[in-house]
Amino acid sequence: MVDKVPSANLWGGFAASFRRDLLVAARHKAELTNPLVFFLIAVTLIPLGVSPEKSVLALLAPGIVWVMALLATLLSLDGLFRSDYDDGSLEQMLISPQSLYFTVMAKVLVHWLVSGLPVTLLAPLLGLMLSLPVNGYFPLLVSLALGTASMSLIGAVGAALTVSLRKGGLLLSLIVMPLYIPVLIFGASAVQTAVQGGEIGMQLAVLGAFLALAIVLAPIATVGALRISTNG
Amino acid sequence: MTDSGIEQALPLLELRDLSCERDERLLFSGLDLRLLSGDVVQIGGPNGAGKTTLLRALAGISTDYLGQILYAGQELPAAVWEFAGDSLYLGHLPGIKKALTPAENLEWYKAQSGAAVSIDAALNAVGLYGYEDTPCYQLSAGQLRRVALARLHLSRARVWILDEPFTAIDKLGVSQLEALIAKQSANGGVVILTSHQDLTLPQLRIVNLHDYRPNVRTNQTKNGFESLTDGDAYHG
Numbered sequence: 001m002v003d004k005v006p007s008a009n010l011w012g013g014f015a016a017s018f019r020r021d022l023l024v025a026a027r028h029k030a031e032l033t034n035p036l037v038f039f040l041i042a043v044t045l046i047p048l049g050v051s052p053e054k055s056v057l058a059l060l061a062p063g064i065v066w067v068m069a070l071l072a073t074l075l076s077l078d079g080l081f082r083s084d085y086d087d088g089s090l091e092q093m094l095i096s097p098q099s100l101y102f103t104v105m106a107k108v109l110v111h112w113l114v115s116g117l118p119v120t121l122l123a124p125l126l127g128l129m130l131s132l133p134v135n136g137y138f139p140l141l142v143s144l145a146l147g148t149a150s151m152s153l154i155g156a157v158g159a160a161l162t163v164s165l166r167k168g169g170l171l172l173s174l175i176v177m178p179l180y181i182p183v184l185i186f187g188a189s190a191v192q193t194a195v196q197g198g199e200i201g202m203q204l205a206v207l208g209a210f211l212a213l214a215i216v217l218a219p220i221a222t223v224g225a226l227r228i229s230t231n232g
Numbered sequence: 233m234t235d236s237g238i239e240q241a242l243p244l245l246e247l248r249d250l251s252c253e254r255d256e257r258l259l260f261s262g263l264d265l266r267l268l269s270g271d272v273v274q275i276g277g278p279n280g281a282g283k284t285t286l287l288r289a290l291a292g293i294s295t296d297y298l299g300q301i302l303y304a305g306q307e308l309p310a311a312v313w314e315f316a317g318d319s320l321y322l323g324h325l326p327g328i329k330k331a332l333t334p335a336e337n338l339e340w341y342k343a344q345s346g347a348a349v350s351i352d353a354a355l356n357a358v359g360l361y362g363y364e365d366t367p368c369y370q371l372s373a374g375q376l377r378r379v380a381l382a383r384l385h386l387s388r389a390r391v392w393i394l395d396e397p398f399t400a401i402d403k404l405g406v407s408q409l410e411a412l413i414a415k416q417s418a419n420g421g422v423v424i425l426t427s428h429q430d431l432t433l434p435q436l437r438i439v440n441l442h443d444y445r446p447n448v449r450t451n452q453t454k455n456g457f458e459s460l461t462d463g464d465a466y467h468g
Contacts (some may be wrong), residue, residue, distance in 0.1 A: 013343055016339065017340065019335065020340045023332055024329055027367075086324065087330065089328075094292070095316055095319070096344045097344060161291065
C-alpha cells in the first residue's frame with residue numbers, strides 16, 4: 001500500500017487493451033463484416049451500373065476501389081469508441097494509470113486489423129472483377145495498406161470528438177472526410193500511375209509520410225478529443 | 233500499511249472551496265473537505281444535488297470545477313499520474329464489456345492496476361465463483377455490478393470513489409461490501425461514496441451537498457427570493 005507509483009508497465013497495458021478489443025471484435029462478428037460486405041457490394045454494382053466494358057472498367061478500377069475502401073472505413077468508424085462510452089469503459093480508460101495514448105493506439109490498431117486489413121486483402125479480388133490491369137495489383141495492396149492505416153488513425157480523432165453525440169454519424173463524416181482526401185488522392189494516383197507504367201515511389205512515400213505523421217499526432221488529438229467528449 | 237507521521241498529518245485527499253456547475257447551473261459551492269487516511273465519507277443530497285458530478289471531478293474524469301482538489305498535498309491536475317495509480321472509481325456505468333466474460337473483463341483491469349491478487353480469488357470474493365467463463369450479457373444486473381465490484385479486490389489503490397455501489401446488490405452483498413469498505417478504512421485508505429442507503433459503518437462521515445447549495449447561501453444574505461424561483465423547483 002505504500003508504493004504509489006503505477007507498477008503495471010506500458011507494454012502490459014497496451015497488450016491488455018489490444019487483447020480485450022480483439023476479443024470484443026471477435027464476439028461481434030456482424031459489426032466486423034459490415035464494412036466488408038459494403039465494400040464487396042458497392043464494387044460489384046459498378047459494372048452493372050456503369051458499364052461491363054473491360055476497357056472502361058480498367059480505367060475506373062483504381063479510383064473506384066479506393067473510394068469504396070475509404071467509404072468502408074468511414075462506415076466502421078462510428079463504433080470505435082461508442083461501446084466504450086456506453087458501458088463506462090471509456091471513463092475508466094481516461095483515469096487509468098496507463099497512458100491513454102497507448103490505449104488509443106491499441107484500439108486503433110485493432111480497428112485497422114478488423115476493418116482496414118480485410119478491405120486491403122479483399123481489394124485485389126475486386127480489382128479482378130473490375131479487370132484492373134496486372135501491374136496495378138501490388139500498388140493497390142501497398143497503397144491501401146498504408147492508406148487504410150492512416151484513415152483508421154485519422155478517423156479515431158473524429159470518432160472521439162463525436163462519441164458523446166447520440167447522432168454523430170453525419171458530423172463524423174464531415175469532420176473526417178476533408179482529412180481523407182489527400183490520402184485518397186495519393187492512394188488512387190499510385191495505382192493509376194502503376195497501371196500506366198509509371199514510377200510510384202513518390203506516391204507511396206507520401207502515403208508513408210501521412211501514416212508516420214498520423215501515428216505520432218492522431219493519438220494525441222484523439223486523447224484530447226476523448227477528454228473533451230467525456231468532460232460533461 | 234503503517235502510516236508515517238507525515239502522512240497522518242497530511243490529508244490524503246483535500247477539497248478546498250470546490251464548486252461545480254452543470255449546464256450553467258451552479259450545483260454546489262464552497263465545499264471544503266479533508267480526508268485523512270481511514271476516513272469513509274458518504275456524500276448525501278437529493279437527486280440532482282451534484283453527487284455524481286462531484287465524484288467525477290474527484291476521479292479526474294471531469295475537470296469542470298472551481299477550487300482545488302489536493303492529493304497528498306499536491307494539486308490534482310499536476311499530480312494526476314500519482315493519483316491515477318492510487319485511486320479507483322466505480323461509476324454508474326459498470327465499465328464492463330458485456331461481450332466478454334467476467335474473467336476477461338477483470339484481466340484488463342488487472343493489467344491496468346498491476347495488482348497481485350488472482351482474478352479467480354477476486355471473483356470468488358464477490359460470489360461469482362463458477363461464472364468466470366459466462367459471457368456478461370447472460371448475467372443479471374446484480375451480478376454485473378458484482379463483476380465491477382470485484383475490481384475493489386484487485387486494486388491496490390488507497391482512494392476509493394464509489395458512485396452508488398450498492399445499486400442492484402442483495403442484502404448479503406451489501407453487508408459484504410460494507411465489510412470491504414471497513415477493511416479499506418482499517419488499512420489506511422479513504423472511501424468516498426454516494427448511496428441512498430443508511431450505512432452502519434462506525435467511522436462514517438456524512439456530507440450533505442444540500443448544505444452547499446448556492447441558493448441556501450443567498451437565502452441567508454438576501455431574503456429568500458431566489459430559492460423560491462430557482463432552487464426548490466429543480467431539487468424538489
